[in-house]
Amino acid sequence: xxxxxxxxxxxxxxxxxxxxxxxxxxxxxxxxxxxxxxxxxxxxxxxxxxxxxxxxxxxxxxxxxxxxxxxxxxxxxxxxxxxxxxxxxxxxxxxxxxxxxxxxxxxxxxxx
Amino acid sequence: xxxxxxxxxxxxxxxxxxxxxxxxxxxxxxxxxxxxxxxxxxxxxxxxxxxxxxxxxxxxxxxxxxxxxxxxxxxxxxxxxxxxxxxxxxxxxxxxxxxxxxxxxxxx
Numbered sequence: 001x002x003x004x005x006x007x008x009x010x011x012x013x014x015x016x017x018x019x020x021x022x023x024x025x026x027x028x029x030x031x032x033x034x035x036x037x038x039x040x041x042x043x044x045x046x047x048x049x050x051x052x053x054x055x056x057x058x059x060x061x062x063x064x065x066x067x068x069x070x071x072x073x074x075x076x077x078x079x080x081x082x083x084x085x086x087x088x089x090x091x092x093x094x095x096x097x098x099x100x101x102x103x104x105x106x107x108x109x110x111x112x
Numbered sequence: 113x114x115x116x117x118x119x120x121x122x123x124x125x126x127x128x129x130x131x132x133x134x135x136x137x138x139x140x141x142x143x144x145x146x147x148x149x150x151x152x153x154x155x156x157x158x159x160x161x162x163x164x165x166x167x168x169x170x171x172x173x174x175x176x177x178x179x180x181x182x183x184x185x186x187x188x189x190x191x192x193x194x195x196x197x198x199x200x201x202x203x204x205x206x207x208x209x210x211x212x213x214x215x216x217x218x219x220x
Contacts (some may be wrong), residue, residue, distance in 0.1 A: 055206055092155075092157075106153050
């Protein structure tokens, strides 16, 4: 158990819908990272937050947004969902920028 | 060309064999990670390296910054080592760039 909790584990939704994925980092970790793993693209970095502020942005679509709350948990919001958004979404946390990151078990999103 | 290349893509071994997985990268990095992903999908961080060598149990990771190359070695491999091993490099913006992974199967 990495100490990073992601909910839900599985999510099935229809095209055009909006979903929210939640991540609770390890106790004391200030950085939260979101990644997407799809069959055709592999693992891709989406976005990073550090202590509530956005720190780095990767290949995140405009339909996607994220935030980190004062209690350090983070949410990834995916809207106007398309079939191609079906993927595993991972959250990871670390104490600071260049320290080891610990991964959650992922949320498997299926868009039908 | 991908910024992070792993080889081989697939690897099969007999239990007890010594295994090496290679990772080459073409960008400047602040650190390199080795990750393990089991069939269930969960990802475990094995190592984070910025220089030299690290060892944890039967796993050894090395990095050569000048040659932009890292290796992950598994000694005395076991069927429970069967997984996908992913190399990822951290660039200065905190972004992680991932390799495509090496699928390892160890047979008894």
